[in-house]
Amino acid sequence: MAGYNRKPSATSSIPTGVFLVGAIALLGIAAVGIWVLLAPETQDGVGPLFTVNQERLELGKQPFEQMVRAEFQIKNTGDRVLTLDSSTPVRALEGC
Numbered sequence: 308m309a310g311y312n313r314k315p316s317a318t319s320s321i322p323t324g325v326f327l328v329g330a331i332a333l334l335g336i337a338a339v340g341i342w343v344l345l346a347p348e349t350q351d352g353v354g355p356l357f358t359v360n361q362e363r364l365e366l367g368k369q370p371f372e373q374m375v376r377a378e379f380q381i382k383n384t385g386d387r388v389l390t391l392d393s394s395t396p397v398r399a400l401e402g403c
Contacts, residue, residue: 356385 360380369375383389 352386354385355383355387355389357381357389357391358384 358381360382364377364379366375366377381391
């Protein structure tokens, strides 16, 4: 009969529930913080945007490994600085 007067252990599950809610809230805050840190910076406007004076470049049939030259104009039509990396040369393979 001594065990009959005990209260149910529902009060002991409250700290576990609070812990779970707190842990989920902390994980959510951490996920949002990481997303904000890794998201690209957005600003008003278009950003860097380039246009080319030709959509296609036809050089006809050329033997493989034959060097050809072409010229075209690139214009920055965006509202931010456009940076082009020219350290890697462009190569086209036969059939491209």
